[in-house]
Amino acid sequence: MRARVNPILIFFAVAAALPMFFGATGLFYDAFQSIFVFALVGLGLNIITGFTGMLNLGMAAFMAIGAYGFAILTCDIYPFQVGFWWGLLLSGAIGALAGFLLGAPTLGLSGDYLAIVTMGFGEITLDVLKNLEVITKGTQGINPLPRPTIGGWTIELQDERSWYYLLLLILAVAVLLVRRLERSRTGRAWLSIREDALASQCMGIPPKRTRMIAFATGSAVAAIGGALFAALLSSTGEPNSYDFQVSILALCIIIVGGMGSIAGTLVGAVVMVGMNAIVLVKLADWFGSREQSSSSNVLASPNNWKYLIFGLALILVVRLKPEGLLPPRLEGGTPALPPDASKPKSGVSIGGGGA
Amino acid sequence: MSLLEVRDITMRFGGLTAVDGVTFDVRQGEILAVIGPNGAGKTTLFNAITGVYEPTQGSVKFRGSQVRRNPDLQLVVRAALVGILGAITTFVALNVQEIWTAAIEANYLLDTPFPWSKALRDGWSTARAVPLAWGVVPAVVGGMLGAATVLALWQRLRRTPDLIARAGLARTFQNIRLFTDLSLIENVLVGMDSRLKCGYWTNVLRLPAFMRERSQSAAEAMELLAFVGLADRAHAAAGSLPYGHRRRLEIARALASQPAVLLLDEPAAGMNPSEVTSLMQLIRRVRDRGVTVILIEHHMKLVMGISDRIVVLQYGRKIGEGTPQEIQADRRCIEAYLGAEDGL
Numbered sequence: 001m002r003a004r005v006n007p008i009l010i011f012f013a014v015a016a017a018l019p020m021f022f023g024a025t026g027l028f029y030d031a032f033q034s035i036f037v038f039a040l041v042g043l044g045l046n047i048i049t050g051f052t053g054m055l056n057l058g059m060a061a062f063m064a065i066g067a068y069g070f071a072i073l074t075c076d077i078y079p080f081q082v083g084f085w086w087g088l089l090l091s092g093a094i095g096a097l098a099g100f101l102l103g104a105p106t107l108g109l110s111g112d113y114l115a116i117v118t119m120g121f122g123e124i125t126l127d128v129l130k131n132l133e134v135i136t137k138g139t140q141g142i143n144p145l146p147r148p149t150i151g152g153w154t155i156e157l158q159d160e161r162s163w164y165y166l167l168l169l170i171l172a173v174a175v176l177l178v179r180r181l182e183r184s185r186t187g188r189a190w191l192s193i194r195e196d197a198l199a200s201q202c203m204g205i206p207p208k209r210t211r212m213i214a215f216a217t218g219s220a221v222a223a224i225g226g227a228l229f230a231a232l233l234s235s236t237g238e239p240n241s242y243d244f245q246v247s248i249l250a251l252c253i254i255i256v257g258g259m260g261s262i263a264g265t266l267v268g269a270v271v272m273v274g275m276n277a278i279v280l281v282k283l284a285d286w287f288g289s290r291e292q293s294s295s296s297n298v299l300a301s302p303n304n305w306k307y308l309i310f311g312l313a314l315i316l317v318v319r320l321k322p323e324g325l326l327p328p329r330l331e332g333g334t335p336a337l338p339p340d341a342s343k344p345k346s347g348v349s350i351g352g353g354g355a
Numbered sequence: 356m357s358l359l360e361v362r363d364i365t366m367r368f369g370g371l372t373a374v375d376g377v378t379f380d381v382r383q384g385e386i387l388a389v390i391g392p393n394g395a396g397k398t399t400l401f402n403a404i405t406g407v408y409e410p411t412q413g414s415v416k417f418r419g420s421q422v423r424r425n426p427d428l429q430l431v432v433r434a435a436l437v438g439i440l441g442a443i444t445t446f447v448a449l450n451v452q453e454i455w456t457a458a459i460e461a462n463y464l465l466d467t468p469f470p471w472s473k474a475l476r477d478g479w480s481t482a483r484a485v486p487l488a489w490g491v492v493p494a495v496v497g498g499m500l501g502a503a504t505v506l507a508l509w510q511r512l513r514r515t516p517d518l519i520a521r522a523g524l525a526r527t528f529q530n531i532r533l534f535t536d537l538s539l540i541e542n543v544l545v546g547m548d549s550r551l552k553c554g555y556w557t558n559v560l561r562l563p564a565f566m567r568e569r570s571q572s573a574a575e576a577m578e579l580l581a582f583v584g585l586a587d588r589a590h591a592a593a594g595s596l597p598y599g600h601r602r603r604l605e606i607a608r609a610l611a612s613q614p615a616v617l618l619l620d621e622p623a624a625g626m627n628p629s630e631v632t633s634l635m636q637l638i639r640r641v642r643d644r645g646v647t648v649i650l651i652e653h654h655m656k657l658v659m660g661i662s663d664r665i666v667v668l669q670y671g672r673k674i675g676e677g678t679p680q681e682i683q684a685d686r687r688c689i690e691a692y693l694g695a696e697d698g699l
Contacts, residue, residue, distance in 0.1 A: 079459060079469035105504065134452045134460065177559050184558035184565065185544075185551045188537070192545040195534035202405060202528075204520035204549035204612055213555065260536075330538045330592050 007263035007326055008175060015168055019161055029160035031277035033232055036167040039269035040225030041246075042253035043171075043178055043262065047218035049251070050260035050328075051187065052211060053194030054107070055115040058122030059222055059250040062095050064129060064242035066223025067230035069094035071142035072135065084148040088170075088227050095223020096216040103215040107208055122247055129239035136239070143235030157234055167228060174221055179262055181217070190214045194260070222250075245307070249273075252310055256317045258324025267326050272310065280306050358383045358647055359404075359524075359616055364413035366399050366671075373399040375671040376413070381616065386638065386648045388658045391668035392692055397651045398529055400668070401618055405526050406519040417616075422522045423514040434505040442498030450482065450490050457481040521549045525614035527605040529621045529651070535594030539585055539604055542593050543576040546611030576611065583607040583637060599630045603637065610641065617641060619650040623657050635661050659683070667692060 018032070041063055048056045073080045074087040082090065106117045129136045136142065147154050148166060155162045181187045189210045192200035201207050230236045249272060257268025280302040287301070317324065357380035366374040374396040381387050389397050403410045406422075414421055424430075447454065458478030462470055485491065520526075525546070534542050551572060553565045580586040583603040588596070593604060602622055609617055622638070623631050635657055642648050652658045658665065659679045667675035667688045675681075675688040682688050 076465065079463045079471075079474075108508075132452065134455050180559055180561055181555075184569075185548060185553060186555055186558050188541055188545050189548060191537055191541075192534050195536055196532045198407065198516070199528065199532035199534070200545065201516045202407070202520055202526055203546045203608065204517050205545070206515075206517045328536070330536075330590060 008179070008266065011263065011266045012168070012172055012175075016165075019164060026160065027278065027281060029164055031274060031281075033160070033163060033167055034229075034277055035269050035273045036164075036171050037225050037229045037232065038249065038253060038273045039171055039266050040174055040228065041222045041250045042257070042265040042269050043174055044218040044220070044222030044225065045250045046254050046260065046262065046265045047178060047181075047190070047214055047221065050254050050265070051182065051190040051194060052214040054211060054215065055111065056118045056215075056218070057115050057244075057247050057251070058118035058120075058125075060242040060244065060246035061118075061122040061125035062098060062219040062222040063226030063229065063246065064125055064236075064239065065098045065219075066091040066095045066226030067236045067242070068129060068136060068142065069223065070227035071145055071230055071236045074146050075142050075144065076146075077142070081146075084146050084231065087146070088224060088231075091227040092220040092224045095226075096220035098223070099216040099219025100212060102219075103212045107211040107215060119244070119247075122242075122244060126239050126243060129242075136236075139238045139240075141236040141238050142230075143233075145231050145234045145236075147234075148231070163232065167232075170224070170228065174224070175262055175266070178217075178221065182262070186213065191260070249276075249310070252314055254324075256313060256325060258327040261324065261326050261328035264324045264326035264328070268324070271325070272313065275309060275313070276306060280309075357381060358418065359649075360414075360416040360419075361400075361404065362414045362416070364400060364403050364415065365411045366396070366403050366408060367411045373671050374403065374410075374668075377666075377668065377671070377673045378413075379666050379673065379676060381647060381649060384642065384645065384647055385663040386642055386650070386661050388662035388665045389649065389651045389668060390653070390658055390665060390692060395668040396671040397668055398620055399671075401526065401620055401649075401651065404519075405524055405618060406514050406516040409514060417519075417522055417524065421514075422519050422524075424509070424512065424518065426509075430506075430509055434502040434509075437505050438498040438502030440498075441501030442494040445497035446482070446485075446490050446494035449493060450485050453485075454478050454481050520612060520614075523612075523615040524618065525609035525612050525616070526618040527602070527609050527620055527622065529624070531598075531601045531605055533593040533596075533601055533604060533608070535592065537593055538590045539580060539593055539596070540573065540576050540589040542604060542608050543579050543611045544572055546608035547572055547576060549612050579607045579611055580604075582610075582640070599626055602626070602634070606637065606641065610644075610646070614646060616647045616649060619648065619652075621651050621653065623652055623654040626654075631657055 015032070019028075041059055044062065045056060045059045048054050048059075070087045070091040072078055073082045073090055074084065075081075102118070102121055106114060109117060130138055132138075147156060149155070155166060157163075182191075189200070189205045192203065192205060193207060193210055197207060200210075226242070229241075253268035253272050254265055255268070256271055257266070258264025283302045359381035361377060361379050361381075364374055364377045365372065377396075377400060379387075389400065391397055399408070402408045403413075404415050458474040458481070462474045462477065482490075534545060537545070551568060553562075553568050557565045577586055577589060580589050583606055585596075585600060585603055585607065588600075593601070596604060606617075606619070606622070619638070623634055626634060631654060638648055638650070638661055650658075650662075662679055664676065664678055665682045666673060667682060667685075669691040674691055675685050677685070
């Protein structure tokens with residue numbers, strides 16, 4: 001068999017090297033910081049929808065829960081002030097708890113019904129955030145949020161390169177852990193439910209419990225993404241930053257990248273968010289340089305028609321390559337041991353060993 | 356003593372009685388065939404035994420007792436916990452603004468230490484001041500609803516396929532149900548799930564227990580694939596297998612849980628004669644591993660060749676039971692199934 005380099009490793013190698021070429025531009029960092037955040041959200045959704053096959057249309061709600069949880073726990077207008085790292089961990093835990101609470105009564109539902117429930121949950125979360133002004137500060141958002149400190153050294157907001165590597169590192173850790181889950185008993189149970197729920201149950205896998213674990217895990221990852229989203233802005237932003245379109249963007253990321261594929265999720269985030277944050281910004285600049293102000297011409301501002309492009313990208317992918325740009329692929333990465341191997345492999349990397 | 360006692364199983368779907376009072380025993384180590392014309396209720400019977408359906412009447416006893424979750428203390432505790440938590444959550448959700456204002460906002464000053472105990476006391480007194488009708492009543496109602504839901508859900512989940520599979524009854528399906536996007540070895544490993552012990556955090560952190568279990572389970576899965584003759588394709592996708600091999604993979608997957616009883620639903624359907632012969636050998640070898648086999652089959656050569664006993668169904672009723680010789684001599688069975696004139 002032909003040995004292939006793991007695309008996840010390529011992604012991280014390229015991402016780690018990129019700033020050396022684009023050194024100074026703020027646009028590059030802006031784009032990639034949000035690419036990494038949405039890659040995290042996509043990674044969470046990939047667990048729920050890609051691995052376990054539960055259509056979730058409310059991913060933005062979990063992002064918002066993570067962002068607001070992080071903000072309330074760390075912002076100095078509240079007494080908690082647990083600091084950046086604890087805030088990040090706890091927002092993941094809050095996300096998992098929220099996923100668990102939403103999942104407990106509803107994961108008996110299947111397919112479209114669950115999609116409707118999650119969509120409703122997204123809308124309800126938005127309304128709660130807008131109206132619970134005592135706690136969430138309504139449409140102002142909560143700010144300022146703390147900067148991360150590593151051993152006495154604080155990453156300031158302007159220090160974009162450090163933020164870039166911090167996000168890349170957190171994303172790499174998340175990918176590593178999700179990858180480990182995927183290639184274990186837990187992940188196999190998720191995949192088997194997606195493939196055939198009845199057969200999976202007849203193999204002794206408790207469906208509800210397994211779905212719940214997947215839902216909570218995915219929510220936790222997305223919530224951490226949301227917390228980082230807020231930390232980057234040093235504000236939760238207004239509740240509308242977590243509206244239905246964000247959920248759809250997350251879904252687009254995993255559909256374009258390839259459902260159930262971690263590498264695909266990363267690529268999907270680059271394509272979809274990159275289009276939004278690089279191509280459209282450049283286009284806007286170009287329109288601006290030709291002195292076509294957006295007030296005189298609606299079409300001159302790409303923000304007005306960006307969802308058209310998202311839709312077009314989605315249609316193209318579904319039409320031409322329905323399994324996504326980087327579909328999940330089988331590999332010897334699952335316990336790929338010959339029957340006589342008695343000792344476990346050492347030095348397992350993200351790739352899980354595609355020997 | 357029988358391994359499996361099927362007693363008076365009746366399955367009704369609305370006005371249709373698919374299985375009507377079927378009773379039979381399965382003995383340890385035998386191969387039992389269930390035959391009958393199409394629509395006789397064989398697969399429905401399998402589904403009732405393996406928990407896919409809850410039988411309308413009757414019972415299935417495995418090793419002398421029914422496989423089901425019995426009401427226990429844990430259930431009561433769980434319902435009570437959900438009720439209490441539900442009530443508290445409802446109460447807090449209804450009054451969160453007042454409590455938060457009194458406990459946090461009123462007590463917090465920037466750059467001064469936060470008086471935690473005073474905040475707790477203030478929050479508590481605000482909560483106590485909530486009028487009965489506005490906070491407490493909805494909370495109690497919500498909590499009771501939560502507890503009732505737990506009990507109602509449990510009632511439905513008493514006898515589920517996963518529970519029965521874990522007790523030691525594995526099955527295959529008439530229309531093959533493999534995990535087509537997973538590799539062969541992963542399919543078998545899913546079947547092995549009930550025997551694996553590593554939990555979520557062990558898997559995430561790749562503790563030594565995980566590494567041990569991984570190599571051991573992979574070796575066992577390869578052994579099972581070799582047993583059904585598919586070891587050379589262990590890492591191919593299950594969906595890429597030709598039809599005859601899929602049946603074998605399904606059997607390997609079912610065997611992975613080391614079941615006491617294996618239920619095969621039409622394993623020879625669509626196979627050519629040479630595949631049927633090797634399938635017969637495979638089923639015998641499964642039995643020789645100590646697994647009791649129950650199979651539904653239309654292929655008479657296979658049924659008569661390997662069964663120790665046969666149960667004949669027609670229109671959901673059992674019309675005969677006995678050794679292959681006895682069934683072949685039974686006029687009713689022959690007429691019902693094999694055709695009125697020729698016999699076999």
